[in-house]
Amino acid sequence: MKKRIKLNTREKGVLLFEGIGAFLLFQIMNVFLISMIGKSDFIQNFQTNWHNLLADNLWKVMVVLVLQLILSYFWVITQYHRLELRQIKRILQQSATANLPKPIKVKVDHNLQDIIDSFNLLIDNMNRRSKEQEKSEKSKDELISNVSHDIRTPLTSVIGYLGLIESKNYNDLGQILKYTHIAYKKSLEMQNLVNSLFEFANVQHATSRLNMTKFDMAQMLDQLSADFELEANKRGMEIIVNSDPDKIMMQGDTEKLGRVFNNLIMNAFKYGKGATHIWLTAEQKEKEVVVTVANNGQSIPKDSLDHVFDRFYRVEDSRSKKTGGTGLGLAIAQSMVKLHGGTIAVTSDKDRTSFISHFPIV
Structure with a gap:
């Protein structure tokens, strides 16, 4: 919650003194102006006939006093903003010396508030990048x-x-x-x-590029099924391809997408213990194509589902090479899906483990 900047006793006293001083300065200016326009006897007349003068010119006096009070008020406000700026400067200097500066949660004049909000945005960006760099180093x-x-x-x-x-x-x-x-x-x-x-x-790598071409996703899945048919037979498994509609035209880098599904199918071979079927399913929706690679083998433990796309992560407890995996296959698949502007997720239960990818049609 934002709090208004509070002035200390000394600063409040300075403001009060400057306000009274400004008002008295205006009174001196009044006398000076009157003497300048040829009414130098004003003070003498005022001393002898002040009650008559006030009665005859009361509204004029009141208008002048009100205007002077308003001017004095704005003078005090100006000085208050000056003190606010001084405090903000001090807060900024303190934040600049911190390793992870915290946002400034103060409420000031709306013009100054824009500066504070901009500085807070800068702090948030700096802290986020610092954390990203720390995460990258780790x-x-x-x-x-x-x-x-x-x-x-x-x-x-x-x-x-x-x-x-x-x-x-x-x-x-x-x-x-x-x-x-x-x-x-x-x-x-x-x-x-x-x-x-x-x-x-x-x-x-940031400069990694896609060689975009127009292709039929259903045909790609059929080709993958043919490529892995022999390996599936050796393992006593069957690959089933489903596509809705039968022809799904979209744009993408066929080499990288082929690598994505290659990794997912190999993952099913290596870790889908006891599986008898692998399903390759493509479904075209209004603005995206959803591709699922599923198997009915051993499920992935719940505590591992959030980590299967991490580099070098293996679901098995030991880091043995029994499965022959490097722990990078799913991380590579996820990165290639992201390059296409898509997303990939995994679900797993006792019946089926599914890797579901969403790709924009264009």
Whole structure:
């Protein structure tokens, strides 16, 4: 709640003194003006016949006094605003020296209030950017920590097995081939992580651009179903495509959108334990296209739903590579959806886990 600026006793005394002084100054000016227009005997007449003069010119005297009181009042108001400015200056100096300056919650003259409101807006923007920078720095630290963790494990294995070969600590060629095969698989894990990191950094970059083309979303989902049909059969799963209407024309970067749905389908393969079906559904509405990738596998715990799009987040308790994921697939998908001006969300219950994306038609 905004509070009016309060003056201390000294400042109130100064205002009162200046108001009385201004009024007395006007009286002196009256005498001076009268003497200037040839009525120098006014004071003498006033001393002897003051009651008659006041009776004959009462309304004139009252008008002059009222005008002088009004002028004195405006003089005091002007001085009050001057004191307000002085206090505001002091408050601004105090705010400028703080790490996170707080908005100035004071009520002043409407002209000064515009300045205060503008300064508060500046403070809000500065604080917001400061918090964003702090969050960004924290995010970078977490990124370095996660990358270091995910690279260290396979790199240790690569160095360990190649070290055995280098030190000739093997029995036969079969053992050498075993060591090199493990080192090769671990190298692929690191390559996959580095590629995902590069893709994530690229899509997060402010200058990342879209190669917009007109395409049929229903046809894209049909193509994705064909691409993953063999993998789905190996896992005992069926991919079902539904589109309403049968042809949905929209604009977007087909390469990046293909990557979005590729990641979502791979996510269903890796984490949809026990799933028998994957549904790819597209629905055209008035101004948007809603695309859903769903599976009927194991549900995502409620406490994990808010974090599935976080970098390096995995739903499983351990950070093992059992699923072969880098923890960046959904973060990349979310970033690419945002690039298209869309949104993506997840819902999960015992029957179905659904990733729902909303895209503007244009």
